[in-house]
Amino acid sequence: MRKLVFILTVCLCLGYTLTTKGQTLPDNEVKMKRASIPLKPKVGIVFSGGGAKGVAHIGALRVIERAGIPIDLITGTSMGSIVGGLYACGNSTAKLDSIVRAQDWTYVLSDKDDLSHQSLQEREKQNTYIISTSLKLGKNAVTPEGGMIIGKNINTLFNAFTAPYTDSIDFNKLPIPFACVATNIVNNTEYVFHSGVLSVAMRASMSIPAAFSPVRMGDMVLVDGGMRNNFPADIAKEMGADYIIGVSVQSKLKTADEITSTGSVLSQIIDVNCKNKFEDNLAITDIPIIVNVEGYGTTSFSHAAIDTLIRRGEEAAMEHWDELVALAKKLGQTPKTPVPKILIQRKPLVQPTTYKIGQLRFENMSAGDEAFIRTKFRLKEGDSIDTHRADQITTSMRLDLFYNTADVRIENNAVPQTDGTSAARINFIGGAKKNNQVSVGLRFDNEEMVALQANAALPFRTKMPMELDFTLRLGKRIMAKADWGFHPASFIRPTLSYAFCHNDINIYEFGTKSYNLTYNQHTLQVAPLNFLVRNFNVSIGAEWDYYNFSNLLVDLLPEHQISIPDNKHFINYYAMVDYNGENEWYFPTRGAKFMARYTYYTDNFYQMNDHTGISEINAMWRMSFALNKHIALRPMLYGRMLFGTKPPLIISNMIGGEWFGHYFEQQTPFPGIGHVEMAWDKLVAAQLQGQVNLTQNNIVLLCLAAGQNADELKELLDYRTMLGASASYYYNTMFGPLGATLSYCNLTKKPLFFVNLGFVF
Numbered sequence: 001m002r003k004l005v006f007i008l009t010v011c012l013c014l015g016y017t018l019t020t021k022g023q024t025l026p027d028n029e030v031k032m033k034r035a036s037i038p039l040k041p042k043v044g045i046v047f048s049g050g051g052a053k054g055v056a057h058i059g060a061l062r063v064i065e066r067a068g069i070p071i072d073l074i075t076g077t078s079m080g081s082i083v084g085g086l087y088a089c090g091n092s093t094a095k096l097d098s099i100v101r102a103q104d105w106t107y108v109l110s111d112k113d114d115l116s117h118q119s120l121q122e123r124e125k126q127n128t129y130i131i132s133t134s135l136k137l138g139k140n141a142v143t144p145e146g147g148m149i150i151g152k153n154i155n156t157l158f159n160a161f162t163a164p165y166t167d168s169i170d171f172n173k174l175p176i177p178f179a180c181v182a183t184n185i186v187n188n189t190e191y192v193f194h195s196g197v198l199s200v201a202m203r204a205s206m207s208i209p210a211a212f213s214p215v216r217m218g219d220m221v222l223v224d225g226g227m228r229n230n231f232p233a234d235i236a237k238e239m240g241a242d243y244i245i246g247v248s249v250q251s252k253l254k255t256a257d258e259i260t261s262t263g264s265v266l267s268q269i270i271d272v273n274c275k276n277k278f279e280d281n282l283a284i285t286d287i288p289i290i291v292n293v294e295g296y297g298t299t300s301f302s303h304a305a306i307d308t309l310i311r312r313g314e315e316a317a318m319e320h321w322d323e324l325v326a327l328a329k330k331l332g333q334t335p336k337t338p339v340p341k342i343l344i345q346r347k348p349l350v351q352p353t354t355y356k357i358g359q360l361r362f363e364n365m366s367a368g369d370e371a372f373i374r375t376k377f378r379l380k381e382g383d384s385i386d387t388h389r390a391d392q393i394t395t396s397m398r399l400d401l402f403y404n405t406a407d408v409r410i411e412n413n414a415v416p417q418t419d420g421t422s423a424a425r426i427n428f429i430g431g432a433k434k435n436n437q438v439s440v441g442l443r444f445d446n447e448e449m450v451a452l453q454a455n456a457a458l459p460f461r462t463k464m465p466m467e468l469d470f471t472l473r474l475g476k477r478i479m480a481k482a483d484w485g486f487h488p489a490s491f492i493r494p495t496l497s498y499a500f501c502h503n504d505i506n507i508y509e510f511g512t513k514s515y516n517l518t519y520n521q522h523t524l525q526v527a528p529l530n531f532l533v534r535n536f537n538v539s540i541g542a543e544w545d546y547y548n549f550s551n552l553l554v555d556l557l558p559e560h561q562i563s564i565p566d567n568k569h570f571i572n573y574y575a576m577v578d579y580n581g582e583n584e585w586y587f588p589t590r591g592a593k594f595m596a597r598y599t600y601y602t603d604n605f606y607q608m609n610d611h612t613g614i615s616e617i618n619a620m621w622r623m624s625f626a627l628n629k630h631i632a633l634r635p636m637l638y639g640r641m642l643f644g645t646k647p648p649l650i651i652s653n654m655i656g657g658e659w660f661g662h663y664f665e666q667q668t669p670f671p672g673i674g675h676v677e678m679a680w681d682k683l684v685a686a687q688l689q690g691q692v693n694l695t696q697n698n699i700v701l702l703c704l705a706a707g708q709n710a711d712e713l714k715e716l717l718d719y720r721t722m723l724g725a726s727a728s729y730y731y732n733t734m735f736g737p738l739g740a741t742l743s744y745c746n747l748t749k750k751p752l753f754f755v756n757l758g759f760v761f
Helices: 002-036 051-066 079-088 093-102 120-126 152-161 198-205 233-238 262-274 278-283 303-318 321-330 367-376 387-399
Strands: 043-047 073-077 131-135 147-149 178-184 189-193 210-212 215-217 220-224 243-248 287-290 354-363 384-386 406-416 422-430 436-445 449-460 466-474 477-486 495-509 512-533 536-554 568-580 591-602 614-626 631-643 676-678 682-693 698-710 722-733 736-745 752-757
Touching: 043 051, 043 079, 043 233, 051 079, 051 093, 051 243, 051 303, 051 321, 073 079, 073 233, 079 093, 079 178, 079 198, 093 303, 120 536, 120 568, 152 198, 152 406, 178 198, 178 233, 189 198, 198 215, 198 220, 233 243, 233 278, 243 278, 243 303, 243 321, 287 303, 287 321, 303 321, 354 367, 354 406, 367 387, 384 387, 387 406, 387 422, 698 736
Parallel strands: 043 073, 043 243, 073 178, 147 210, 243 287, 354 422, 495 676
Antiparallel strands: 131 436, 178 189, 178 220, 215 220, 354 384, 406 422, 436 449, 436 752, 449 466, 466 477, 477 495, 495 512, 512 536, 536 568, 568 591, 591 614, 614 631, 631 682, 682 698, 698 722, 722 736, 736 752
16 A cells, blocks of 8 residues: 555656646747847838828828838828828728728818708708807807817718727727827827727827817817827837838928918918927938928818829839838848739728617717617617618717717627627717807809898707707898707607798899889798608698788889789698709709699688689709719709689799799799799799819809790690700809809890809808
């Protein structure tokens, strides 16, 4: 027995000794081996800020890729943080090129809502007013944003192209480690993002003071990093870069003779601040690539500017081609073919377009708002949601629930399921609630001269959201209107409206002014069924109209000697369908537009002048389609027909001008006819308009039109056909279309010149 115990003890000791030796010897060997192998040198890329000029970084990146240089880390500021961040999370230079060219930067660099998700009323507002701002009343009348642009559209863009890195992460875990710089204006210090939500870091780094709202994090207020470190080569060095390649798109400082305007003063102040640390950081850069950005500024986002800047970035990098190739060889790499190609394919994780909902979260939202969204969009765990639906929901949060900003963050595969799979956590995030919104529009034409229109939208945060909307127009057509709209948890928005109009309008006959009519109009409208969803508006309701005629001036022709009309009131019932799927409000190149309305006019709820009431059928259909990227065609059919006994003058057909319902609600446009002319009860017309985009914003319009009108349908073809033609030039700006039209019609037999400057209202 003792022998057996002794043998077992010896075996255990031997086994322990052998095991211990088996563990320690390989570890020592590994340590010795590692010590004998030098670490691979790291290459860091540095991108400076510069607004639109920063798209030149894409061209420089192409050349760096061609040289075969492996990129181990990236740092950037402002626009450099955007290009660098998007590249670091796996987007190729070809993808970056496509991203910057595909954007409507006028929209992206604004807080306008996506047209594809807006109601027609919201789209009309967006294309009417040139200034829109929040107005908070009371003692604490301060808005929390601190900038003209909140940045909700740029946030959406960043979230889309940084997917799937939309949650808080360590930036060293990106396909390429990344860092970007912002400025904390509380104490004027530099703040470096090494972690967090990537899109938020990029947004903070490019927050130009006063232009964009700062990003608030704890007790920090973060703005553009260029104010402290616009060329962060020192950050790349701190992250372990052995070799630094830097790309700068900073503008040269202006001379005293060049600082001659407010804009140039502000530009110089920004450029001077961006020179902070620049020379020191340039000195530690092994290959400094300085791009010639002369002639371009921070807002040069036109297609031509983007083309030129990307090319200049490529040219500037090619000047250092020999240095880049030498560095690549030092790293054991060889130059690639002239065709741009990423050395190591860094593909971003595939982002699914449809997600299974594992959990719904509503952050910074009340229980009532959460219930509203869940009910309206029928959201529940276990169902699926796609990115398009998520965008619709955030739009509804802004338009129905009056949030200034609304975001969605999708965490895929974050919620384990009982069947062993995983689903997504969908986070809807509400920002601050909207204050009272004030908008102002201004326009000029050579018929009405100057017109001004202002709008105030007052949201009520009641259990059922509602909004009171006031509109005031000044000019020849004075108007004051109040709309009270309700937002139940559906797509139906009942409305109650009252409008007062004072009109002083000239009426022409065969191109000669025959009448001047001055009157006041009161309109009360109730629309219990007002269905609004994206491009559709279906409305059924009733109206009360009262016309008070105060003056009628006539020319000297005997047949025009009529007395001032008697005051009139009408009680009307209407049904209307309005659809607008065109891609642009004023100059569409694709899509369709359709409107149809039936109105029954009475003066005692069911009759007109002791006869059957007057029936109106009004319709318009237009198609827009592009022949190529410069030319588009727009055929249109339209008309208005009245049925009944002797319709009153004030609701009879009016024709002329360039827009529907401009001077009179029933007005139909026709080229070559200025102001308005009276027409018979049955009116039909057709137009063919051609649009030539000389450049992105320089537009030429050519139009041919034909029309027939008569008292009876059977007589429609018995009268002479109206023919009209026009040629227009417009420059499309953020303040509306600016241009002029020369037209002719065989009805007036005289050329007509018309100038319009600004949005139409």
